Each structure stands twice: as C-alpha cells, then as structure tokens.
Amino acid sequence: MSEKKTLLGRPVETEGVPNLYEGSPVVKWKAPEPGIDNLGLHSWDTFAIPGVGEFDVEFDGYVRVVRSPATDEEWAGAEVYTNLIEMHMTGASEELGTITVTLNPEYLSAGQIRTPFDPYAGEGPAAKACRMAVGCMFDIPKLGTRLFNREPVILTIDDVRSIPPAGAPGKGQIYRMLPLYDVRTPWDQPTAYLTSLKFNMGGYLPPERFQ
C-alpha cells in the first residue's frame, strides 16, 4: 500500500485520481470527490540555531495533496484522508541564505479532515479540523547543510468549512522546539530547531507552476 519507510498517517490511493488546478471549484459544507489538490502555500517559520541565533524566514511555494473519498456523502459525518505527495517551498534570510523545503522521501506525510470531538461553537453546519503530519528536508546551501525532522511537523487548520481549506490560515503545532538533524551526521545532536511555524493555505494554482 505504501513503500515509505515510515507512515505518518493513513495511506491514500493516488492512482487514477484527477489533478485539480486553478479554476476548480471550492464548495462550502460539501465533501468532494477524490482529487489531487495543487495548491499554493505561504509560511512563516522561525529557526533557532544553538550558539548562532534565531531566524525568521518567510516561505512561498506549493503543495500537492491527494484526498481520499469521503467516508460519508453528508458533510456532518464525512472524514477525508490526505497524503502530501509533493511540497516545494523557498525562503531566504540574510544570515541563512536561500532555504528550500521539500518532503523527506522516507516518510509518508499524511493527515485527515474530520469533525473534532470538541467542536467549534457556532450555528449552522459543524466546521471540521484538518491535520497533516509532515517529514521535511530543509536545504540550506549557505550553511552547507540539509536538515530533517524526526518528530513530524503537525500542520493544523481549524474551522474548516470547505475541502480543500483553500485560503485558510494554519499553524504548525510546535511545542517550544522541534529538533532538526543534519543528514550527514544523523546520530549527532540537532543542528537547529524549528521553534514556530504559521502558514496560509493558498488556492488552486495553474498547471504550469508544477512543471
């Protein structure tokens, strides 16, 4: 079902699932057919490097997310499972240079959308909660290093009213510091830590952004 070494969630079938690009509808309170969402993503990350400092870096890029069939036709009971099949984010800071974030191929980055057990207050249909556990690679050529995380980065979006939650703000649920290891010295102590992550899901992008 999946050839990845480590699964961070439930595998989702990709075969035969259509790619969705700019112009695809995003409908509120409706569980859609399976699709591969090709979406923009913008994030604000903070890295702490022991003995060096803390660095805020703004990233922009895209993700490709495959969605499972919903478990129910009705919004209320629908659960949808997701795999992050591609990510490409770039950011730059004066001190760290250009940073490129992609998926760690050893991990299946995966998540789901469902009604939380502690639902959001409010009238009308119940909003859902979205979570995705992600294994990343952080390429930092200026430091001559590629970093990876062993604890997944848990990306969450609250108050989800459409699938995909295009345009919604989200947060990386990082408690104080998430260790990042150097691929060349994976047994050593962490080279850096991710201490904060906020993001905005973008909308559907045109196909030429993915070539």
Add this chain to the structure above:
Amino acid sequence: MSEKKTLLGRPVETEGVPNLYEGSPVVKWKAPEPGIDNLGLHSWDTFAIPGVGEFDVEFDGYVRVVRSPATDEEWAGAEVYTNLIEMHMTGASEELGTITVTLNPEYLSAGQIRTPFDPYAGEGPAAKACRMAVGCMFDIPKLGTRLFNREPVILTIDDVRSIPPAGAPGKGQIYRMLPLYDVRTPWDQPTAYLTSLKFNMGGYLPPERFQ
C-alpha cells in the same frame, strides 16, 4: 546505532550504562553521569472512539529511560539525550476494561533535555525543557484490539530543575486528536483517538518492580 525502523529522536548508548533504582540521588541544577532511570509514572488519558464516546482512563506504571552524557559539565549549557527503553502502564475503565500501554517496538522513542530558546522567567539557574517523542501500543482486550499511534505522542515537562525530573508534572502535547490505528487493520481509518494526556513523573522505584 539503532535497529529500530523509525527513530523519533537521537539514539543513546545503553551498553554499560548503570541502572538507577530507589535510593539514587536526584540533585538540583546538576547534570548527572549517564544512567538508566527506573521511574514510576502516572497518567490521565482521554480516548475518543468515534460513534462510541469519550473515556477518561487513569494509568499507573513505570518507565526505563537511558540518559546520554551531558554535553557540558555546567548545568547552564548541558544538554542530555534520552531514549525510552521500556514502558508499562495499566489503567481500567468500566466501558473499555483494562488497558495496557507499552512501547511500539518499531519505534525508537526518544527525547532530550535542554534550556529552551524562550526560557522560563525567574531568578537563579535557568530551568530546562524536557521532551520525549513516543510510539505506543495500547492493548484493549475487552474490545479485542491493539492500537498504535503514527504521529508520536510528544510528552513534555517544563521548568525542569533536576535530571531526571522526578516528581514533575507533564503533558502530552496533543492538538485536538491524535489518531490511533488498529494493528490488524493498519490501512483503515483510525479506530480511536487520544484527545488528552497529562502525567506525573514519579521517583526512582525499587528493582523488584521491574522483574
């Protein structure tokens, strides 16, 4: 260095490291020699089972944690790496029966103790932050099921003034719901969710508790 399929942190050498039991000193503001801490643990977990309900279960048991040498002799700069090499917790609820929690052998459950980048306010030496990423097995015979987590449970202790932080309260950093999968049907949707976890680290236990 480790034969585990998935490392949730940095591996720590266990060979030749002495076991520490009841009577071992716990010294404040001091980074100790490497040891295997044999400690009590008490926790309060909440499980949500879709379509069934939410269940609070209180657990008691023990953990065995191997500690690395500190990276510095002085408390201020000392970092210590830890691996959770054994865990045995039991709890009971009327609806779910007896639940036994142990380590998932496929994962190296691992963590560290270091001064946080956003230090705790206060005078005197800086308290440290402790985190441990854990892969668990939840045995629930009454439901005929064994559950496991793919997102690690991140156990954290703040305001750490001694190593080990014996007697300290801690928390599982769970955002809304952490999916638990059935070992018999690992590709299916989660059978249950862990929605809350609080714990108290106990002190050193006598050797007979580990036989």
